[in-house]
Amino acid sequence: MKPVKTGYTPYILRILVILASLPLLSCSLLEKKPAVLWTDSPELLIAVELFNAQKRGYLLEAHYSEQPSRDLNQAIVDKKPLPSLVIGRGLRSPQLAEQFMPLDYLFGDMVFSRDSFYPGLLQAGMRGGKQLYLPLSFNLMLILEKKGGAALRNLREHERTIRQEVISLAEIRRQSLPGGEARPAGAGILGFSPRWPDEDFLFQWVQLKQADFHEPEGGELRGKNTGNRILAWREEALVQALEELREYTAKVNGSAAEEDSFFFSYLFAPGYKNVESGRILYSAMDSTEFFALPPATRAKFDFHYLMEEDRLAVLEGIRYAAIPRQARSRAAAEAFLSWFFTPENQEALLEASRSLRLSETSFGIAGGFSSLRIVTQTIFPRFYDDLANRLPPAEGVIASKPLPTSWESLYRAVVLPWLKDEAARDPGSGEKESLNVRLESFLDRNPGFR
The missing domain is CATH 3.40.190.10 (Periplasmic binding protein-like II)
Incomplete structure (x- = not known):
């Protein structure tokens, strides 16, 4: 099953039209073979374009998938190439866990810290003591x-x-x-x-x-x-x-x-x-x-x-990121995650969403509250006045166990x-x-x- 949805919704088409008008990619980048992202979040198409414009050593190509977990499972069965990075709902299924590599090595002063995330979301991304999934966004x-x-x-x-x-x-x-x-x-x-x-x-x-x-x-x-x-x-x-x-x-x-x-x-x-x-x-x-x-x-x-x-x-559609063990262009996937989990870049995404009027039909980061506490607690209220003095208590943000695909x-x-x-x-x-x-x-x- 091809992991690119062919019947785009009006919202996704709107994003694609906007992206087509943005001269973000240089000719040198277009000549490179890109790493591939599968995601069910149309909002991340903007993030990918901003990343490609800023990270001159890497190029990431986003493919929209309505159900990344299903498409990934089908690609494994059909022995087709897997993406460099997957971001979406339903990835924590035990059936898929062995397909992903641990991401613990990404934590540290040079990349990002565990303390940056809502603990209840980050903990839910662990299996067997290893961090297989990184949370991006959640809804309540x-x-x-x-x-x-x-x-x-x-x-x-x-x-x-x-x-x-x-x-x-x-x-x-x-x-x-x-x-x-x-x-x-x-x-x-x-x-x-x-x-x-x-x-x-x-x-x-x-x-x-x-x-x-x-x-x-x-x-x-x-x-x-x-x-x-x-x-x-x-x-x-x-x-x-x-x-x-x-x-x-x-x-x-x-x-x-x-x-x-x-x-x-x-x-x-x-x-x-x-x-x-x-x-x-x-x-x-x-x-x-x-x-x-x-x-x-x-x-x-x-x-x-x-x-x-x-x-x-916490609604069950929490979006997580994972890197398949057989992924090619892994360095680009790692670079994107490092770039994405920087508060300043998430603020830039919110600003881009507002200036392009995408925030009129979509909420926040990747369709929800950011998994980074500092972003939700200090940056979101600047874009959503309603959140001033009414933020979700961090200790209550706990993900449920994985549900089947x-x-x-x-x-x-x-x-x-x-x-x-x-x-x-x-x-x-x-x-x-x-x-x-x-x-x-x-x-x-x-x-x-x-």
Whole structure:
């Protein structure tokens, strides 16, 4: 499978048109055979052009791949040449780990320091005591409320049980019911539903409550059926997390049926617009989507980072960089990583994104917060005023275990529909159908995933 996507999105085409107008490459560079980068981040195409313009001894060529992990695996099977560098989501799959070389030698005063990164992201890039992956960017689940919403509900900020920049479901419940009473039946306003408008909240919640979805490996594979050999989780924690969601729905909103009735009666717009109109008090939203909104729109909201048990809801699409063991032009890959993980260069990328108006449709570095703490904490607020005094707590930025390369398909076809069905049940009713049964049924219909 060719690792270059042929059906480009309008956003990628926009970047390519911009790049075509930039006279960054000298004739001498164009004569050299370039190193090759595969990435699922269109924003990195700009980074590559800036690198090529500054690093005269190297030339890097970027190929866009919708799923680098899948394309890399296919190239290995087909015994085709591998790229010099891979940057994308899903690279931490145990199935691919042996294909990458350790990168520990890159750390030090001459390149970059381990202390520069969010520890919870860097640690997740290690296997067998070796640093196989370097984190580039991450995103978080946000909870939006209307600007000044707490004041409108006669709640003072010091009454919050946790700090301003984060929020938990217990806090949402407390602020949705300031008088301690359930929402009146038939009311045209609702505080928050874990099941919509952003359905991904369900998965982030159960992960925060230690459901621990991940790709099984080693001893986890022994004596397991097919489904459990593809995807693993902690059953007891998953069941408990779902029961807590059901209890929230029953206590705060009456029932799942009342939530659904409200949804079909009133909610015809994206979640953040329903918060703005006052129909709902809170809505969940991916940080990359929120910060791609126009600044005037973002100014209408206060946002909080979803946090449970001292962990933030770090979305699973963390982008990592890795160098294949069989990579050619390795020196160019190393030079690019050294260049990229320099705060001044990341600031230049943010400035280029703003001047080219790419920041109107894309957020941050490689589509998210930078993995370099100093960049997110000191440079991002200069480009995103919303982040002033509202930065994600570094200690809560922890990556979950790796998910299988087929995760996106499994999630949309099996896991999320199952979570929606089970979250809609009454408290104490238990499971209607186990996730194992749902997964096995899907695999029977789609044997290519086995």
